[in-house]
Amino acid sequence: MKVVRLLAAAAACLFAAVCAAAALDAPMTPGDFADCVQSLADQTQSSSKPLAREDFLRIAAGAKYDDRVRRALLVVKGEPTYWWDELAATTDDQRVEDGRAVLSRAAAPLQRIEAQFGVPKEIIVALYGIETNYGPAAGRIPVLDATLSLACLRPCPDPNGRCLARERAFTAVRLLRDSRVVPETFVGSWAGAFGRTQFEPDSYEQLAVDGDGDGIADIVNSEPDAWASTANHLVRRGGWIPDAPVYVEVRVPAEQQAEFMGNGETIRLADRMRKASEWAAAGWKAIGPEGAVLPLALDGDPELYPFLPVGLPGPAFLVSRNFDTIYRYNNSVRYVLEVATLANRIAGGPGIVTPWPTDDPGLSRAQIRELQAWLIAQGHTLVVADGVAGRNTRDAIEEERAKKGMPPGRRVGQRTMRELMS
Numbered sequence: 001m002k003v004v005r006l007l008a009a010a011a012a013c014l015f016a017a018v019c020a021a022a023a024l025d026a027p028m029t030p031g032d033f034a035d036c037v038q039s040l041a042d043q044t045q046s047s048s049k050p051l052a053r054e055d056f057l058r059i060a061a062g063a064k065y066d067d068r069v070r071r072a073l074l075v076v077k078g079e080p081t082y083w084w085d086e087l088a089a090t091t092d093d094q095r096v097e098d099g100r101a102v103l104s105r106a107a108a109p110l111q112r113i114e115a116q117f118g119v120p121k122e123i124i125v126a127l128y129g130i131e132t133n134y135g136p137a138a139g140r141i142p143v144l145d146a147t148l149s150l151a152c153l154r155p156c157p158d159p160n161g162r163c164l165a166r167e168r169a170f171t172a173v174r175l176l177r178d179s180r181v182v183p184e185t186f187v188g189s190w191a192g193a194f195g196r197t198q199f200e201p202d203s204y205e206q207l208a209v210d211g212d213g214d215g216i217a218d219i220v221n222s223e224p225d226a227w228a229s230t231a232n233h234l235v236r237r238g239g240w241i242p243d244a245p246v247y248v249e250v251r252v253p254a255e256q257q258a259e260f261m262g263n264g265e266t267i268r269l270a271d272r273m274r275k276a277s278e279w280a281a282a283g284w285k286a287i288g289p290e291g292a293v294l295p296l297a298l299d300g301d302p303e304l305y306p307f308l309p310v311g312l313p314g315p316a317f318l319v320s321r322n323f324d325t326i327y328r329y330n331n332s333v334r335y336v337l338e339v340a341t342l343a344n345r346i347a348g349g350p351g352i353v354t355p356w357p358t359d360d361p362g363l364s365r366a367q368i369r370e371l372q373a374w375l376i377a378q379g380h381t382l383v384v385a386d387g388v389a390g391r392n393t394r395d396a397i398e399e400e401r402a403k404k405g406m407p408p409g410r411r412v413g414q415r416t417m418r419e420l421m422s
């Protein structure tokens with residue numbers, strides 16, 4: 001539930017005249033932020049749940065504008081990213097190993113939560129691993145600051161209409177008003193998602209539950225609370241189907257492949273829902289470890305539809321409604337594939353078997369750190385060896401590629417990393 005939904009909204013905002021007022025090219029001044037907070041106070045009656053003007057002002061008085069929110073919105077406009085880069089880093093060996101360690105050290109609570117909600121523990125742990133790298137990366141921006149800054153940087157087109165950014169800020173205020181969160185630990189991402197599995201304030205208000213039996217839903221400090229809340233989200237908002245896989249990697253029958261040839265565009269045919277047995281009857285096969293072609297037969301014969309991240313040639317999947325359920329947790333098909341693939345690997349499965357259509361596959365975080373250490377040694381002082389190929393790393397790659405006479409570019413993969421560092 002990180003940032004994707006907001007990114008989509010922000011992208012739309014870039015083209016809407018009404019957003020011109022919230023120019024993102026300079027930080028908001030303290031005066032403008034204070035004016036914005038006053039203006040939000042006049043809109044509290046539009047909130048989905050009661051919030052008194054004076055309560056809002058009393059709590060918002062402790063908020064500060066945080067410019068990291070604006071800078072994050074600017075990155076939205078950024079550069080293309082690739083499925084194979086993101087999957088390589090988010091489902092690398094280290095994250096699989098760390099996920100197995102979580103499964104083993106917390107076997108009892110995870111087993112209990114799986115039994116109660118019907119969501120496999122590997123899915124819960126994988127989602128935990130993707131959202132916050134199993135806890136430590138939960139963000140450090142006070143949620144009140146983040147949500148108010150966002151509401152001010154992206155004002156609602158209609159002051160009386162429904163508006164996600166403003167409602168999120170109001171919800172954050174309500175959680176503080178009602179002491180449902182502790183101010184000191186109510187910190188998270190620039191988009192206001194907080195806790196070990198990154199709930200937005202509104203999801204927390206509606207779906208957080210107690211998982212360790214102390215009567216409080218503390219998704220910041222308690223892993224069982226975060227896990228149970230996540231499982232509850234998947235069940236109540238998404239309708240998780242127990243025992244249905246999120247995806248099956250498949251081989252499309254030769255005579256049907258023409259329809260799925262892509263130009264890199266994602267193909268997701270959610271209206272083509274058929275039982276697994278019907279796909280099998282139409283000639284679709286499952287792909288097993290090392291590319292083995294297997295009969296497509298699943299317990300319970302769930303309904304599935306085709307999903308091809310970049311079209312053929314490239315990995316092809318039939319996905320169940322559980323794919324859509326994870327999508328409701330974080331509106332990004334790439335995110336869903338990351339969670340499901342990591343869960344598959346944590347459970348001992350092969351991950352994605354079919355190669356991506358590239359001669360330069362993506363890097364693990366360990367490889368990115370190695371690359372970053374090399375970039376630092378070349379004098380790129382802004383680069384930090386953190387395993388995340390952010391803007392500074394890509395700036396440095398661009399420069400070093402140019403020095404080496406390589407084609408212009410801001411990424412490297414398995415092949416070009418060696419070429420660059422040789």
Ligand SMILES: [Ca+2]
Binds near residue numbers: 210212215216225
């Ligand atoms: Ca608890």
